[in-house]
Amino acid sequence: MHTVVQSASKSVTIGHDQPFCIIGERINPTGRKKFQELLRAGDLSTIAIDVEAQVKGGADMLDVNMGVPLTDEPALLAKAIKMIQTITDLPICIDSSVIEALQAGLEAYEGVALVNSMTGEDDRMEIILPLIKKHNAAIIALPNDETGIPATAAERMVITEKIIRTVEKHGISMDKLVIDPLAMTVGADPEAVKITLETIHLIREKWGLNMTLGASNISFGLPNRHALNAAFLPSAMSHGLTCAVMDARTPAINEAVRAADLLLGLDPWGGNWIARYRAQEAAKNEG
Amino acid sequence: MTHDEIIKALFDETMIGNAPAVLELTNAGLAAGMGPDMILFEALIPSLEEVGARFERGDYFVPEMLIAGKAMSGALNILRPLLAETGAETVGTFLMGTVKGDVHDIGKNLVNIMLEGAGFKVIDIGVQVSPEKFIAAIQEHEPDILGMSAFLTTTMPMFKVNIHEITKAGLRDKVIIMVGGAPVTQEYADAVGADGFAADASTAVRIAKDLIQKKRALINA
Numbered sequence: 053m054h055t056v057v058q059s060a061s062k063s064v065t066i067g068h069d070q071p072f073c074i075i076g077e078r079i080n081p082t083g084r085k086k087f088q089e090l091l092r093a094g095d096l097s098t099i100a101i102d103v104e105a106q107v108k109g110g111a112d113m114l115d116v117n118m119g120v121p122l123t124d125e126p127a128l129l130a131k132a133i134k135m136i137q138t139i140t141d142l143p144i145c146i147d148s149s150v151i152e153a154l155q156a157g158l159e160a161y162e163g164v165a166l167v168n169s170m171t172g173e174d175d176r177m178e179i180i181l182p183l184i185k186k187h188n189a190a191i192i193a194l195p196n197d198e199t200g201i202p203a204t205a206a207e208r209m210v211i212t213e214k215i216i217r218t219v220e221k222h223g224i225s226m227d228k229l230v231i232d233p234l235a236m237t238v239g240a241d242p243e244a245v246k247i248t249l250e251t252i253h254l255i256r257e258k259w260g261l262n263m264t265l266g267a268s269n270i271s272f273g274l275p276n277r278h279a280l281n282a283a284f285l286p287s288a289m290s291h292g293l294t295c296a297v298m299d300a301r302t303p304a305i306n307e308a309v310r311a312a313d314l315l316l317g318l319d320p321w322g323g324n325w326i327a328r329y330r331a332q333e334a335a336k337n338e339g
Numbered sequence: 340m341t342h343d344e345i346i347k348a349l350f351d352e353t354m355i356g357n358a359p360a361v362l363e364l365t366n367a368g369l370a371a372g373m374g375p376d377m378i379l380f381e382a383l384i385p386s387l388e389e390v391g392a393r394f395e396r397g398d399y400f401v402p403e404m405l406i407a408g409k410a411m412s413g414a415l416n417i418l419r420p421l422l423a424e425t426g427a428e429t430v431g432t433f434l435m436g437t438v439k440g441d442v443h444d445i446g447k448n449l450v451n452i453m454l455e456g457a458g459f460k461v462i463d464i465g466v467q468v469s470p471e472k473f474i475a476a477i478q479e480h481e482p483d484i485l486g487m488s489a490f491l492t493t494t495m496p497m498f499k500v501n502i503h504e505i506t507k508a509g510l511r512d513k514v515i516i517m518v519g520g521a522p523v524t525q526e527y528a529d530a531v532g533a534d535g536f537a538a539d540a541s542t543a544v545r546i547a548k549d550l551i552q553k554k555r556a557l558i559n560a
Contacts, residue, residue, distance in 0.1 A: 082492070082522050119492035121527050149493040200442040200466050239401035240445050273401025 055190050055227050055262045055294075057113060057143040058163040064112050064143050066230070066262045066295050071313045071324060072285075073295035074306065075145050075166075075264065076111025078102050079136070081120050088120045091128060096135050107140055109300030110310075114140065115168060116157075117147035126156035133160045145192075145297070151179055158187040165189045168297065169232060172197045172211040174218075181222040190228045192264055193219075195251075201234060205250040208233060212255060227262075230295070231255055235265045238280075239273035245284065249291045256292030267296040278304050286312035342373055349382035349414075354390060356406025358413050365414040375421040379458060383411050387456040391541035401449070404540065408452035415455060430458035431551045434482035434514075436468035438497035443490035446520060446540070450486065453540040454547065470497075470504035477510050483551050486543075487533075489520040499531040515550045519543060 055066040066073045079102045081087040087098050106114055116136060118129040129148060136144065146157035147168040154167055169192035170180045177193075184191045195202065195211035202208045212231055219229050233251040236244040248265070255261055265288065271280035282305045285296060289312045300306060310328060313319040340348070345368045352360040361383075368378050390407045393399035422429070433454050437447055444466050451461045464476050468487075477485060485505075489495045498518050505511050517535040518528050528536030535550050537543035 085524065085526075119522065121492055121495060121522065121524075122530065125492075149491045196442055198442070198467055200444065236445060237401065240405060240449065275400055 053227055053260050053262055055166075055230055056164060057145075057166045057190060059137065059141050059143045060162040062141040062143060068256070068260065068262075068292065068294055069318065070294070071318045072289055072293075072309050073112045074110060074300050074309060075113045075115050075295055075297045076106030076109065076142075076300040077115045077266075077268075077297050078106060078299050078301070079114055079132075080117040080147070082117065091118065091120050092123055096132060099132055099135060100139055103136055103140055106300045107142060109302070110306050111142065111300035113143045113145055113166065113295075115145040115147050115297045117168075118153070119148060119150075125150050125153040129153045130156040130160035133157050137162060146189075147297075151176075151183075154180065155183055158183060158189060161187075166192065166230065168192045169194055172215045177215070177218045181219065181224060184228065185222055185224050190230060191219075191224075192230045192232050194232045194234060196234065201236070203247070205247055205254055208247075208251045209254055209258070212259075216259065216261075226259070230262045230264050232264050232266070235267060235269040237272035237274070238270055245270050249288060252288060252291040252293050262294045263292060264295040264297060265293060267298045278302050281305050282308035285309050286315070289313075290316060340367065340371070342368070342371065342377075345371065345373065346378075346382045349378065350386040350389075353383055353386035353407055353410050353414075356403065356410045358406070358410040361410040362413050362417070365417050369417070369421070374425070375418040376425060378414070379418055379422065383414055383456070384458055387411055387453070390456075391453065391544060394539070394541045405449065405452060408449075408456040411456040412452065415458075419460075429460055430548065431483035432460045432462065432480060433484045433486060433547065434462050434464065434473075434476055434480055435486040435488070436464040436473060436476070437466040437488045437490075438494050438501065439467055439469045440497060441489050441491055441494035442466045443488070443520070446490070447486075447488040450488075450519065450540045450543045453544045457544045457548065459544075459547070470501045473501050474505060474508045474510065477505065477508075477514055482514060483554070484515040484517055484547055486517045486519065486547075489518070489523065492522050495520070495522060495527065496531075498528075498533060502532050515547075515554060517543065517547060517550070 057064050081091055090098055118132050145166040145168050148154050167189050170176050171194050193215045195208040197211055233248055235248050238245045252263055268281055270284050271277035286308055314322050314325045319325055345364055349364045394404050437444055451463055454461050462480050487498055515534045518533040519537055525536050535546045537546050
């Protein structure tokens with residue numbers, strides 16, 4: 053299954069036979085007071101800094117979220133997407149829980165976007181899926197519904213199946229569907245990550261769909277989060293995770309992902325791994 | 340064991356989240372003639388307060404806070420009926436729910452555990468709570484504080500809707516309202532007309548206690 057996401061000039065393929073797709077996060081003002089104030093005042097300069105940091109870190113795509121409370125999120129997101137497209141050719145993952153913002157973002161975007169995200173709630177799917185179809189976009193779907201976040205893999209499978217049926221009903225092909233099997237912190241439940249891994253495995257076996265996660269969730273509330281995230285991602289990849297929304301600025305985590313690419317046969321003969329090493333050495337020698 | 344030894348052991352075992360030991364010591368304390376209020380206010384609550392203080396300083400982490408809270412909850416299950424008999428003043432009643440449109444509950448559950456640990460009676464009405472359901476629960480349980488949780492920028496506006504509906508129902512001055520959740524800020528809490536906000540579970544407990552004390556002082560004045 054190949055999910056192809058494109059900017060005006062660049063194409064990224066997500067798939068089980070492809071190197072892992074790092075969707076750079078942080079272009080997101082949640083919990084960042086100063087950034088929110090700047091955005092409210094119409095100052096988008098922080099976005100450019102964040103984009104540069106994610107690109108430099110090795111992101112394959114960029115997740116863009118403009119969820120600033122008490123603002124016109126659709127207008128802000130459209131403006132941000134237009135601006136980001138002038139500074140990078142990486143494809144964009146349009147991230148909002150506001151449907152009007154997703155719509156505005158899709159209209160502002162040139163290419164094939166990934167949309168983050170919808171839940172398995174009927175009323176949400178019925179509004180979002182026509183938008184996805186109209187814009188030929190791909191959609192991230194979470195297997196939770198109005199009753200809450202399912203505690204078991206079996207329950208997550210039931211909602212995933214329902215999502216698949218609904219996507220089919222809207223005439224959207226399966227390559228446009230990326231499931232987020234839900235990552236919760238192991239700090240609040242010792243079984244949380246096991247359940248996520250089991251869900252990834254089951255979805256991979258049954259439907260072969262692409263899957264993403266908000267990967268850094270797993271280490272919330274714990275010390276030395278980078279080490280936990282770096283241990284988690286290769287494990288999730290070997291179960292069938294094909295992309296993740298994550299901060300690309302952390303070398304330890306990126307290296308773990310790229311090492312797993314090589315070890316899992318997704319970087320044949322270590323071409324990317326070796327090129328990366330050479331680039332780092334060259335940068336050292338210049339410095 | 341003397342009463343002092345039991346208090347010290349309870350404090351220490353709660354701090355490390357040793358639930359079986361806390362249960363055993365609670366029973367031992369009661370058997371040795373200690374009052375349930377003594378066990379609660381001299382051992383368990385101070386221990387959880389220390390856990391909270393360490394968490395706020397960054398010395399304690401979420402799992403440590405959780406298991407300490409759970410150990411404390413186990414003891415409270417024994418103590419609660421006994422405390423009710425003695426008619427001791429409770430710390431307060433806290434009604435908790437995640438707003439309509441939102442199913443996130445990990446943060447909310449963590450706050451619940453810490454509140455229970457601090458001696459609050461917590462009534463959790465779950466996720467996706469509509470304004471009508473909040474109002475009915477306020478009428479039924481008459482809590483000192485209503486806590487509302489929202490994890491999404493899209494569901495946060497429900498705070499304002501709920502507060503508006505609670506005001507319309509004539510209940511606004513009957514209950515203290517606190518809000519929280521990942522995207523919520525003090526500024527936002529003020530804007531929607533909440534009485535309190537906290538960024539984490541331990542701070543939530545501290546602020547809940549402060550707000551109740553202020554309200555009781557006002558009533559008694």
